[in-house]
Structure formats: C-alpha cells, structure tokens
Amino acid sequence: MKMVEEEVVIVGAGIAGMATGVALQRLGIQALILEKSQGLRATGAALTLTSNAWLALDALGVAHKLSSLYAPLKMGFVTDVGTGATQAISHGGATGIEEGPRTVHRKTLLEALADELPIGAIRFSSHIDVIETQVQDGSPIPVIHLSDGTVIKSKILIGCDGVHSIVARWLGLGSPVxxxxxxxxxxxxxxxxxxxxxxxxxxxxxxxxxxxxxxxxxxxxxxxxxxxxxxxxxxxxxxxxxxxxxxxxxxxxxxxxxxxxxxxxxxxxxxxxxxxYRYPWDIVFGNLRNGNVTLAGDAMHPMTPDLGQGGCAALEDAVVLGRHIGNSLIKNGGLVPGAIAQDLDGYVQERKWRVTWLVIGSYFSGWIQQGGSNRWMKFLRYVFYKYFFMRISSAVDYDCGKLPSVPFSSELDNSKKIE
Known part of the structure; x- marks a missing residue:
C-alpha cells in the first residue's frame, strides 16, 4: 500500500474538474486530479459557451486562448419542419460581453485548461474503490483508496466526476433520473x-x-x-x-x-x-457537502441541454469554489482542515439556488418544446414563450465573479503536511 498526501484532490478531468484545478492553481494551490480514463475525454464533440461562461473563463485566465479561435454567433434561424416557416433569432451578448456566444470543440477547451496545469497534475487510469474520512486533530480528513492500492489523504476532496458521480453517492445524493x-x-x-x-x-x-x-x-x-x-x-x-x-x-x-x-x-x-437531470429538491435539500468533501459540475447538478448551460455552469462552479477556498487560504494563512468546511458551506449556499433554477428551466424548456402537438401542449407552449422563456434565457446574463488575489501565496502554509 502506498500512502500519499495532497492538499486538494479533484475526482474527474472533465470541464468542472479541469477548471477547478486551474482556479486553485491561480491561488498557488496544486490539486491532484484523478481521472479514470486513459486520457482527456471529449465526449460530446463541442459545446456552446454563453456570456456567463466567457466571464468565468476570463476569471480563470484562459478566455483569450479560445476566443481567438472561434467566431461569435450573432444570428440564428429556427425552422418549423411541418410548415416550413422560419424565424430569425438574435444571439446578442450580455453582461459586458458585446459579442454573441461561441461554440467550441470540447477537446480544445479541455486542452486549454490542461495547459495551465503543471505536469503530473492529472493522474489518468485512476479508479476509486473507497472514500472515507478520518478524524485527525478534531477535523475530518478525506481518504481515497484507489484500485491500485494507493491511499490518498487530502485536506479537500471535490467530486467533478459527472452524472454518475461516486463522490455524490458517497454524500448520499439520489441518482440522477x-x-x-x-x-x-x-x-x-x-x-x-x-x-x-x-x-x-x-x-x-x-x-x-x-x-x-x-x-x-x-x-x-x-x-x-x-x-x-x-x-x-x-x-x-x-x-x-x-x-x-x-x-x-x-x-x-x-x-x-x-x-x-x-x-x-x-x-x-x-x-x-x-x-x-437531478431532482431540484435533491440539490436544494440534499447533502452537497460533508466535512471537507463537496461537488461541482454535473456531479452536483446534471441538467438537460435545452438552455445550453451544463458546461457553462460547471465553469461558474470552478470560479466560485476557487473564490471560497482562496478566501479560506487568505483568512487562515493556509489550508487549515478545521476551517475549510465553513468556507465550503459558503460555496454550496451560493451555488445551489442558481443551479437549481438552471435545472428547472432546462427541463421545462425541453419538455414544453417537445411535449407534443395537442391543444393543451400548444397552449402551454404559447404561455411559456410569451411569459417565461426570456426570463429563463436571461440566466446567461450572470457574472460569477473573480478569484481573490493571493499576492503572498508562497508565504502561506500551503505545504503543511496532514498530521
């Protein structure tokens, strides 16, 4: 058995995991990212990033690497296959982003994030057998057992391992439906x-x-x-x-x-x-944190793609989580296990209502648009588009904020071993 100690362990090298790793790197914290695949996964081929995602990428310091590669969308057209009628739509910008959304290759996004991480930050082919906690000096310490016999102790464990998250199951959340x-x-x-x-x-x-x-x-x-x-x-x-x-x-x-x-x-x-998707009440009332263990991305809030906010929300998560961990770092002069839980609670409280509404808005947007052609559904569709669609779509008009400045991160007790 090989025992390893890490400051932060992130499970999953998808968008949420990689972005969270970059956020922590900006704070002077090197996280170990455990990925079960043999390399970066690009399932889904591409995704559209709206203004809220670009603000998050800007906070992470990587927006410029992608915006130069992809042109913004300014116009679009929706065609009714049955009637042939076509309607023009505008992809106007919001929240300080004058241009419209950009659709990017998923692999290019992951590689741009990976390039910001040091060599060895991602450990591929890492399969988790057991997650547990050990109380040390009155504080719960996450302990991860890998299938190759490696045991990792960490001050913080962040589950970014997707829809079927092993970390979410450990926290007791119900399975997505x-x-x-x-x-x-x-x-x-x-x-x-x-x-x-x-x-x-x-x-x-x-x-x-x-x-x-x-x-x-x-x-x-x-x-x-x-x-x-x-x-x-x-x-x-x-x-x-x-x-x-x-x-x-x-x-x-x-x-x-x-x-x-x-x-x-x-x-x-x-x-x-x-x-x-995850039931909204599981997000609002579920256990999104236990000790120094929490979630981000699809592990926390899987949603249907009807608002195009799954990847965008994951990028927001990374910045907000990085901000709360960074504030804990500054306030306590380092990552102190006994003080981290309160700051992770702040992250959960800030995120859970926003992502709950994104899950609800995405589900109903898809259900209304594909729910059939009877009179009742046509009426609901009319009401939805007339009174609710623009309010739901305004979710992209959101700024998750910036990462805190840690000018003296080298002087903080970041490297203190877990006793």
Missing part, C-alpha cells in the same frame, strides 16, 4: 469546407428538435433531441447504426442541409445518450 428524452450528437467534417455562414440553424418537429452550428471552416457541430428510444442503449455502441437510424427514422422529413450534416459525421464523435 431520466428525463424521458435522449440526444444524438456529432461532428460533421467537410475537408473542402462547408461554405456556411457563422449562424445557428434549428429545426423543430413534433417530439423532435435538431440543429447545427459551424465551429470552423471545415467542422460543424450538430445535435438532435428526441423522445427516448428503447434502442438507445444498444445503438450507443455502434456509431454507424446511430447514423442510419437517425437518417431513416428521425429526420427523413427534415431539410437536406441537416441530413447532409449527419452524412458527413465523423463516426468517432457520434453519441446517443439519455438526457439525465
């Missing part, structure tokens, strides 16, 4: 260029919603959400079957331009997965 819908996503590649304008396109039909957004001159990100199919789990293992199933049974009445995206898909990027 299936929304009744699923999503197909992929990356279309045009070696000679696609010739599209930098605009988003959406297509809506009964029980279906799809769209695409150019990422570069050659890459286009596309997605389709639909009512869950019993074949979903089977098709998830075979990208060619996914493509054929979508073309033949889901978008046969869609415009040719969308079918062309599917035909040009890089099969290695195709995924079909159920859309999961």
């Amino acid at each position: 299936n929304s009744g819908r699923s999503a197909v996503r992929g990356l279309a590649v045009f070696p000679d260029g696609h010739g599209l304008k930098q605009e988003s396109r959406q297509f809506v039909d009964v029980g279906l919603r799809a769209g695409f957004i150019p990422l570069s001159d050659k890459d286009v990100y596309w997605g389709l959400t639909c009512l869950s199919s019993p074949k979903g789990e089977i098709m998830a293992a075979d990208p060619e079957v996914i493509r054929r199933e979508v073309l033949e049974n889901y978008v046969k009445d869609f415009p040719e331009i969308f079918k062309d995206m599917i035909q040009h898909s890089d099969l290695s990027t195709l995924t079909w997965a159920p859309l999961m």
